[in-house]
Amino acid sequence: MSVRRMEAFVSGVLRLGVALSGLLISSGMALLQWSGDVSCPYGILSLEWVLLGDPFLQPSHMMFLGFLVLVSTPVIRVAVSVTAYALERDWLYAAITGLVLTVLVAGMFLGLG
Numbered sequence: 001m002s003v004r005r006m007e008a009f010v011s012g013v014l015r016l017g018v019a020l021s022g023l024l025i026s027s028g029m030a031l032l033q034w035s036g037d038v039s040c041p042y043g044i045l046s047l048e049w050v051l052l053g054d055p056f057l058q059p060s061h062m063m064f065l066g067f068l069v070l071v072s073t074p075v076i077r078v079a080v081s082v083t084a085y086a087l088e089r090d091w092l093y094a095a096i097t098g099l100v101l102t103v104l105v106a107g108m109f110l111g112l113g
Contacts (some may be wrong), residue, residue: 006084013080017073021066028062035059075104 078101085094 006081006088009084010077010080013077014073017069017076021070021073024066024069025063026066028059028064028066031062032059075101075108078104 078097082094082097082101085091085097
């Protein structure tokens, strides 16, 4: 994979993440205006609620999911970069980027607790 092709792919991942996030947040805001429902079923917004709850067509869920996609987009970008460097057999950059990915993921999980 050439460097230009890898950069184009990573750019596409970032654009897709931002576009999906914008769509989810906009949908949540439109549902909020349409329904007037400003409640959150369990009183707090949590990752468990987004992944395991019954969130369909609730404005708070749509907006939180959009925010979650937006925050996870850079992490996905780093993961894609690790894969791209490994496919190029550029082990030094794959290792450095893998370390960055490990720090990001560890920081996210330690911050959620």
